[in-house]
Every structure is written in C-alpha cells, then in structure tokens.
Amino acid sequence: MNRSLSTITINIGKSGVNPGVLDEIKRHLKEREVVKLRFSKGISPEKQNYITQIIEKSNAKLVDFRGNVAVIFKKRGN
Incomplete structure (x- = not known):
C-alpha cells in the first residue's frame, strides 16, 4: 500500500483545537x-x-461526519 494514500486519525480531546493540533491537521x-x-x-x-x-x-472540505468521527479532504496543491 502506498503510504501517501493511507488515512491518519487525529484525536481531538478536551483541549479542543489549538494551534498545535491545527498545524498537525x-x-x-x-x-x-x-x-x-x-x-x-x-x-x-x-x-x-x-x-x-x-x-x-x-x-x-468535510467528506463525512458520523457520531464522533469526521473525515476531511484537501486536494494536494490547494
């Protein structure tokens, strides 16, 4: 499997979305x-x-949102 095509999961906890989490995303x-x-x-x-x-x-762009999981997409180069 091509690693660049794999999906990564980022956990958002009680700290919420801070600059570090946003940079990682x-x-x-x-x-x-x-x-x-x-x-x-x-x-x-x-x-x-x-x-x-x-x-x-x-x-x-938001691709899917179910329960406590959201999937987002951004085309490379944009």
Whole structure:
C-alpha cells in the first residue's frame, strides 16, 4: 500500500483545537489529502464548532461526519 494514500486519525480531546493540533491537521492533509478526526465523547457539544473551525483554517472540505468521527479532504496543491 502506498503510504501517501493511507488515512491518519487525529484525536481531538478536551483541549479542543489549538494551534498545535491545527498545524498537525494541515501537515497531514498536505501529505495524505484525507484526515480522519476522532472527537472525544466529552466534547460533544463543541464538535460542530471545532469541525467548522478546522475546515475554515485548513481550507479543507468535510467528506463525512458520523457520531464522533469526521473525515476531511484537501486536494494536494490547494
């Protein structure tokens, strides 16, 4: 399997989306195009706000959102 096509999962915990997490998401989007975000159950009320923030700041698109997992995509070079 080509590693560049594999999906990585980033866990978003009670600390939420801080600059370090956002930088990690951007780096993985650049390498792989697809990133899975897994939100801890304790932050359920904030999930939608975090997803919106991540999409806006990374210029990615939301592909899927089910339960506590979101999948985002950003085409390389964009």
